[in-house]
Amino acid sequence: MKIDPQSAIVFDVLAGQTFRITDVEGKQVADFVCFSAQDFSEELSTKTTIDLNNSIFLYEGNSVFSNRYEPLFTLQKSPVPHHDLIFPACSTSMFQSLYSTRNHPSCRTNLTKVLEMDHIPDPVNFFMNTSVDSTGKIQVHEPLSGPGDSVVLSAEKDLRVGIAACSVEESCCNGFDCTGLEVAF
């Protein structure tokens, strides 16, 4: 399945199923949210994930957890050292606030549209390259992912998944250029 630049897709996966998200051209962030397919009130929680993994980043081998402290999926393989759990999905309000741009495409708008939900949780930002120094200062760097690099995930529950190819072209977050992603099973 292709995810065009500045757009999003939704799909379902079954517990035990493995799937991969590929950064087709490199340096492209994938905003990832998911819900228990049986009960959408159980959703991905970056804060619970930070709590249970004792880390503000997501590493290969880590699981991602729900607001009910249940594992939703596991990051089996990663081509980059870690992934971001800190930043919210980009949104129309964010573009207006940071860049004074009106009606900019955004991950939040794209995800709420494809998921047909008003509320979406804060995402796991695959390939997003952030750092935190000892004073707590956060910095965004260009992604380290190259063309064709993939993360491999395995579902721990039946899930409804939404993934957006991040819409930020104004910063190094996506290497100043929004490109596409691909999902394969």
Ligand SMILES: [Zn+2]
């Ligand atoms: Zn975004």
